[in-house]
Structures are given as structure tokens and as C-alpha cells.
Amino acid sequence: MLPDSLRDRGVALAVEAFDADALRGGRFDRGEVTLEIAPARIHSVCGYLKYDRKFVRLSSVTAVDRHPASPRFEVVYHLHSIESNLRVRLKCRLPDGDPAIDSVASVWRSANWYEREVFDLFGIRFTGHPDLRRIMLPDDWEGHPLRKDYPVTGSRV
Amino acid sequence: MSEGALPPNVTVEMAEEPPASGPRRMVLNMGPQHPSTHGVLRLRIELDGETVVRCQPDIGFLHTGIEKEFEVKTYQQAVTLTDRVDYLAPLSNNLGYCLAVEKLLGLEIPPQAQWMRVMLTELTRLNSHLVWLGTHALDIGAMSVFLYCFREREEILRIFEMFSGQRMMTSYFRIGGLALEPPRGWAQRVGKFVDMFPGRVDEYEDLLTNNRIWIGRTRGVGVIPLEDMLDLGVTGPMLRAAGLKIDARKDEPYSGYERFDFEVPTRAENDVYARYQVRVEEMRQSTRIVRQAMDGMPAGPWKADAPHVVLPDREKMKTQMEALIYHFKIVTEGFRVPAGEVYQTIESPRGELGFYVVSDGTAQPYRVHMRTPSFGNLQAVPKMVEGALIADLIASIGSTDFVLGDVDR
Numbered sequence: 001m002l003p004d005s006l007r008d009r010g011v012a013l014a015v016e017a018f019d020a021d022a023l024r025g026g027r028f029d030r031g032e033v034t035l036e037i038a039p040a041r042i043h044s045v046c047g048y049l050k051y052d053r054k055f056v057r058l059s060s061v062t063a064v065d066r067h068p069a070s071p072r073f074e075v076v077y078h079l080h081s082i083e084s085n086l087r088v089r090l091k092c093r094l095p096d097g098d099p100a101i102d103s104v105a106s107v108w109r110s111a112n113w114y115e116r117e118v119f120d121l122f123g124i125r126f127t128g129h130p131d132l133r134r135i136m137l138p139d140d141w142e143g144h145p146l147r148k149d150y151p152v153t154g155s156r157v
Numbered sequence: 158m159s160e161g162a163l164p165p166n167v168t169v170e171m172a173e174e175p176p177a178s179g180p181r182r183m184v185l186n187m188g189p190q191h192p193s194t195h196g197v198l199r200l201r202i203e204l205d206g207e208t209v210v211r212c213q214p215d216i217g218f219l220h221t222g223i224e225k226e227f228e229v230k231t232y233q234q235a236v237t238l239t240d241r242v243d244y245l246a247p248l249s250n251n252l253g254y255c256l257a258v259e260k261l262l263g264l265e266i267p268p269q270a271q272w273m274r275v276m277l278t279e280l281t282r283l284n285s286h287l288v289w290l291g292t293h294a295l296d297i298g299a300m301s302v303f304l305y306c307f308r309e310r311e312e313i314l315r316i317f318e319m320f321s322g323q324r325m326m327t328s329y330f331r332i333g334g335l336a337l338e339p340p341r342g343w344a345q346r347v348g349k350f351v352d353m354f355p356g357r358v359d360e361y362e363d364l365l366t367n368n369r370i371w372i373g374r375t376r377g378v379g380v381i382p383l384e385d386m387l388d389l390g391v392t393g394p395m396l397r398a399a400g401l402k403i404d405a406r407k408d409e410p411y412s413g414y415e416r417f418d419f420e421v422p423t424r425a426e427n428d429v430y431a432r433y434q435v436r437v438e439e440m441r442q443s444t445r446i447v448r449q450a451m452d453g454m455p456a457g458p459w460k461a462d463a464p465h466v467v468l469p470d471r472e473k474m475k476t477q478m479e480a481l482i483y484h485f486k487i488v489t490e491g492f493r494v495p496a497g498e499v500y501q502t503i504e505s506p507r508g509e510l511g512f513y514v515v516s517d518g519t520a521q522p523y524r525v526h527m528r529t530p531s532f533g534n535l536q537a538v539p540k541m542v543e544g545a546l547i548a549d550l551i552a553s554i555g556s557t558d559f560v561l562g563d564v565d566r
Contacts, residue, residue, distance in 0.1 A: 030260055030499055056387050059502070060528035064515055078500055078511065078528065082387075082401070085408050089500060110390030113536050121224075136217040136565060145225055152229050 002026070009033050011053060011088050018048050024093075032089060039075075039092040043102040043128075046077070046090070050107050055079040055088065058104070061114035063122045067148040072096040073124060077104070094124065103129035121146040182210065185547075189218050195292060195554075196561025198535075207546050212539040219565035227525040231491030232258050233332055235522060240326040242527060243563040245288050248274075248281040248317075249505040251330035254525075256411055257501035257512040258332045261494050264463055268455040270334040271413040276347070276450035277320065277329065278412075278503075279443040283354070284313045285506035286436050286443075290361060293433070293555035297374045302364050309357050312350055319346060333467035334460030344451060351448045358440050365433070375429035379553035381541045383427065389540060390533030393508025394439065395557060397423045398431040405504035412503075417446050429556040436558075466492045491520035500528075507531055507558055527566060531559035 005028040006012035015035055016023050022041035026034050037045050049055040059078040066072055077090040092101055103126035105111040115126040116135040123144035126132060134141060143150055188199040197218035203211040223242060227235050239254045240247035252274055259266065266274075291306030314324040319340050321329040329336050365371045383399040396403050404421040406414040422438035424431035460467045468487055469480035486492075496518040502511040508530030515524040534557045541553045 029497055030263075032498075032500060034498070058390065059500075059509065059511055060513065060526065062513060062526040062528075064524045076513065076526075078513065082403060087500065087502075089498075108390075109385075109388045110533060110536060113532065114390075134217075136220040138217075145222055150225075152225060 005029075006033065006035075011035075011049075011086065014053055015045060015049070018052075019045060026091075032087070034089045034091055036091050036093070039094055039101045042075075042077075042090070042092050043104055043107065046079075046104045046107045049079055049088070053081065054083045055081045055086075057082065058108035058110050058114070059087070061104075061111055061118055063118045063124055063146070065122060065146065065148045067096075070095065073099050073122065075101055075118065075124060098125070099123070100125040100127055102127055103132075105129055120144070123147065187550075189215075195559065196564075198559075198561055198564075200538075200550075202547070202550070204547060207548070209542050209545055209547055209550060212542050212550075214535060214538060216535070216561070216564050219561045221566070223566045224525055224527065227522050229521065231520050232494055232522060233487070233491060235525070236331055237326070237328045239527075240328055241562065242529065242566055243505065243507070243510075243531070243560050244325060245285040245560050246281050246506050247325060247327050248277050248329060249285075249503060249510060250527075251328060252278050252412065253501060253503045253505070253510045253512045254514075255330045255332050256503065257499050257514040258494060258522075260499045260501055261497055261514060261516050262332070262463075262466065263495075264333060264461050264466065266334060266412075266461055267458045268413070269457045270459045270461070272450045272454050273335060273339060273459065274330055274412050275414060275417065276447050276454075277317075279446045279450070280313050280316060280347075282443045282506045283440055283447075284310055284317075286440050287313070289436065289506075289555075289558045290433075293552075293558075294365065294371075296551050296555045297371065299365065299368070299371060302361060305357070305360060305364070309354065312353075316343075316346055316350065319343060331460075331467075333463055334458075338459055344454070347447065347451050351444050351451065354444050355441060358437060358444075362437060366437075372430065374549075374552055375433060375556075376426075377428050377430075378545070378549045379429045379432075379541050379556050380427050381537060385540055386537055389537040391508070391537045391557075392530050392533055393504070393506070393558075394432055394435045395508070395534060395537075397421065398435045399427040400425040405502050405509060409502060411501070417449050419443075419446050429552045432556040432558075493518060493520050494522075502528075505530055507560070507563065508534060529563045529566065531561070531563035532566075535559050535564055 002016050006026050022038050022045050024036040024038055026036050057080040059080050062076050064074040071093040073094040075092045079088045103115055115129055118124050119132055120134040120136050121144055183204045185202045189197040199215040201213040202209055223238050239250035242250050287306040287310040291303035294302035317327050318324050321327040400423055402421050402423050419442045422435050424434050464483045469484050473480035474484050494516040496516050498515045500511055500513045502509050510530055511528030513526040514522055517523040542550045
């Protein structure tokens with residue numbers, strides 16, 4: 001369902017028209033459009049936005065850990081359309097446990113490293129990713145530092 | 158990995174991979190301490206003779222967990238972290254972060270602070286482009302350019318020191334305005350610099366623009382189609398050197414850029430030489446902006462009228478109880494920022510710098526993500542160098558102008 005604040009936003013209406021089930025909600029706040037997408041549909045929605053709505057750039061992929069709230073993780077995508085000078089934020093909520101979501105690296109190749117970074121620092125798996133390895137930390141590192149239950153200070157002996 | 162046999166950062170990914178096919182392929186490790194990688198970048202290069210067949214960047218050597226550290230600082234304290242991300246453009250990072258938090262707060266910044274921010278970020282762009290030009294030319298073999306560039310950079314660093322007391326890690330922009338009142342005599346100092354600088358850019362151009370060796374090493378090198386660049390996350394001067402007129406200062410103006418008159422230079426050739434031309438022209442345009450900001454600098458306050466966010470003046474603290482209380486509260490516990498999330502982009506010297514700041518209503522950021530331009534730009538390097546000669550690799554890497562602190566964070 002589309003909230004009222006997004007009723008006059010073209011991109012929100014377009015996504016709703018494309019796949020109403022995929023759209024879980026969203027908001028228009030401080031001049032920025034956020035659309036909440038069902039995790040299972042992220043790949044198709046991204047493909048639609050890139051090829052039909054000309055969001056040719058994926059600015060970033062990142063995540064937010066809402067620990068101990070549930071669902072725990074938010075995967076956040078920032079899309080940019082140069083043609084219409086628009087930005088849109090997509091958000092998918094994932095539960096704790098073994099968080100996994102479809103990779104969008106086949107839509108934008110830039111997602112390759114962005115998703116590897118999220119995998120490395122949050123431990124979220126991206127299924128269908130061509131090369132899902134740690135990118136910042138050494139391969140034998142344990143844990144995912146940007147999770148809220150990972151300590152900021154202290155050392156593991 | 159066998160314990161102790163390899164330094165911890167050397168990955169064993171090479172041994173696990175199937176050996177390169179073909180009889181003449183050689184695997185070369187460039188970095189992480191190679192001078193031409195501008196920091197600690199490791200490139201695993203597969204060579205067929207002198208041709209690069211495959212290039213895999215290995216990053217993370219400078220990863221310091223800055224995004225994690227944001228979460229345990231107050232909003233104002235965290236400004237100092239942003240300097241250390243892209244250490245060649247500290248004020249651009251300060252600006253991006255401050256604008257993001259100010260957007261969350263809904264804070265109005267007085268004109269003088271905005272213009273001062275524009276002037277200093279443009280000086281930062283000059284600083285960054287000078288280091289880029291000097292080191293890029295040095296990599297390719299033109300050593301004297303480096304000395305010329307660092308001569309002017311020194312003057313910019315002195316201007317930064319005059320403003321903030323620091324040459325590199327300035328932290329001069331704060332949420333709500335500037336850290337300190339602009340120093341007496343800044344206008345003469347900056348004025349002298351902008352009078353001198355265009356002539357100095359001419360000097361660099363005399364050394365390089367028609368230099369046969371420079372042209373031979375850069376023209377037609379490092380070409381990568383525009384569609385690939387957009388798809389791979391490249392931003393900034395590299396896109397402009399491929400003919401795409403994209404610049405956040407024009408497209409999504411921030412901090413009052415819409416009131417300045419400047420051009421966005423573009424080139425169509427899309428090679429290392431075109432990137433050089435674009436950046437040199439950007440230096441001239443930035444000088445124009447600095448001059449406009451200096452000449453038209455509005456009078457008035459240099460920090461916002463928001464006592465719960467901005468530290469009070471020293472005199473007020475000594476005479477007004479409220480000011481003292483605010484000072485105590487801001488310093489000890491910080492200020493609360495309304496819950497929400499923003500993504501603020503600015504045009505850093507390297508491209509799109511985005512700050513995604515999530516607030517949960519407390520005095521510390523819940524999450525800060527930096528979309529750094531170098532990270533995206535570096536992703537395009539394999540595409541740029543595969544199929545080219547190894548000698549051109551250095552020129553291609555140099556033309557992307559990444560900073561490893563900005564890549565690894």
C-alpha cells in the first residue's frame with residue numbers, strides 16, 4: 001500500500017503499477033523518497049527501475065542493523081537517474097538468523113563491490129552474487145563488525 | 158592459510174584458483190606497497206607477454222572501521238572522523254557530513270558560513286587536484302611537475318592552517334556553521350593566491366599539454382565506454398571526460414552553489430589525456446568560484462542561531478547563565494537529532510560523495526554510511542586495463558584519482 005505522502009511521486013506510483021505486491025510501503029521525508037520493497041522482489045523491481053525508469057546509476061548499497069528489533073536488518077539501495085535528476089531509496093527488511101537477499105549485481109555491475117562490503121561488515125548473503133567474498137577484512141576474520149552486537153572496543157585474544 | 162607463513166593481509170586466493178591457462182601467462186602482484194598505487198592497493202595482474210589479461214584489485218588494507226566509530230561519537234565529535242576518510246579533500250568530507258546532519262536537524266545556515274564553505278571546499282578541490290596532477294605526472298615520468306604542484310599546494314595548506322589551525326585534518330566545518338571565526342586578513346591571503354594561481358596552471362600546462370611524451374603516454378589510453386562507467390559506479394571527472402555533463406554542484410546544488418557562476422568542463426575523448434584536461438580546467442573554474450566567494454562574501458554571523466546545537470561565544474559564556482548551560486550540555490552529552498534518515502551528496506574532487514545518516518533520535522548517529530567516490534571509481538579499473546599494455550596500467554590507475562583511505566574507510 002502506498003502511503004499518502006507518496007501519492008504524488010511518479011516513481012512510487014510507477015513501482016506500484018509495476019508490482020503492487022512488491023511495494024510494502026514507504027515515505028516521503030525531507031525531500032527524499034523511500035520505498036520499502038519485499039525482499040523476494042528486489043531484483044525485478046531494480047531491473048524495472050533501471051531499464052524502464054532510467055535509474056542508470058546505483059549509488060550505493062548498504063545496511064542498517066536494528067538489533068534487537070525485528071526484523072533485524074534493513075538493506076538500503078540508493079538509485080540515481082541522471083536523465084530526470086532523481087534519487088530514490090529502496091529498502092528491504094530481513095530477519096535475523098541467516099539473512100539473505102537476491103543480488104542485484106546482474107542489474108548494475110557496481111553492486112558487486114557494494115554487496116561484498118555489506119556481506120563483509122553485516123554478514124548478509126547476496127544470492128546469485130558472482131564473487132561473494134570479504135572485501136575489507138581478511139578472509140579469516142570472524143564476525144561482522146557493523147552489527148550492533150559486535151563490540152567497538154576490546155580485543156579478542 | 159598456514160599459520161604464520163604469510164603476512165595476514167596476503168590472501169591465498171591465488172593458490173586456490175585454477176592456474177592461469179596458456180603457457181605464457183604470468184601472475185604479477187603489484188602492491189600493496191607499490192608507489193604508483195597511491196596508498197596500499199594490491200593488484201593481482203595476469204599477463205600475457207606485456208598485455209594485461211586479467212586484473213583483480215585487492216583492497217581493505219586501510220580499513221579502519223570509521224563507519225563503526227561514528228556510532229559511538231556524538232554528532233559534533235564525528236566531524237573529525239570525516240577528515241580521515243579522504244585525506245586529500247578533508248573539507249569536502251566535512252561539508253558532506255555537516256550538510257547531512259543539518260538536513261536531519263532542519264537547520265538554516267547563515268550566508269557567510271555557506272559562502273565560506275564554498276570557498277574552502279573549492280580550495281580543497283584545488284589542493285586535491287594538485288596532488289593528483291603532481292603524482293600522476295610523477296608516475297608517468299615527468300618529475301618536475303610534482304615540485305611545481307606541491308609549491309602551490311603548500312600555499313593552500315597554509316591558508317587552511319590560517320583558518321583552522323590545521324594543515325590537513327582541518328575539521329573546520331561544524332554542524333551549524335564553522336568551527337572558528339574566519340581569521341583576520343584571510344581575504345588578502347586568499348586574494349593573493351587567486352591572483353597568482355591561474356598563471357601557475359599555465360605553467361603546468363606549458364610542461365604537459367603539448368609535451369610529446371605526455372601525449373604519447375596518455376592519449377588513447379585507459380578508454381572505457383561511458384555505459385560501462387555508469388554501470389560500474391564511476392562518478393566525477395572521469396564521467397565528464399567521457400562527455401557526460403554531470404556535476405552535483407549544478408544538478409543538485411547545496412550550500413548555495415546555485416549563486417556561483419562557473420562552467421562544468423567536459424571532453425569527449427574519454428582517455429587519460431581527456432581526464433587530465435578536465436581536471437586542469439576544473440582548477441581554473443574552482444579559482445573562479447573562490448574569487449567570486451571572496452569578492453561577494455556576505456557579512457553576518459558565521460554560525461547558525463541554534464543555541465542547542467552550536468557552541469556559544471566565549472563572551473556570552475562568561476556573562477549569560479543559559480549560554481553556559483548550553484555549552485555544558487553540548488560538550489558533555491551532545492545534541493539530539495530528530496529520528497529519520499537522509500542521503501546527502503556533494504561533488505567531491507573525485508566524484509559523488511554521499512553521506513547516508515540514520516538517526517534514532519539520540520545524540521549519537523545510529524548509522525553513517527559513506528558512499529565514497531574512490532570506491533566506485535576503483536571498480537572500473539579492471540575493465541579499463543584488461544587488454545591494454547602493462548605500461549599503460551600506471552597511467553590508467555593515475556587517471557582514476559582514487560585515495561585508498563576513501564576506498565577502504
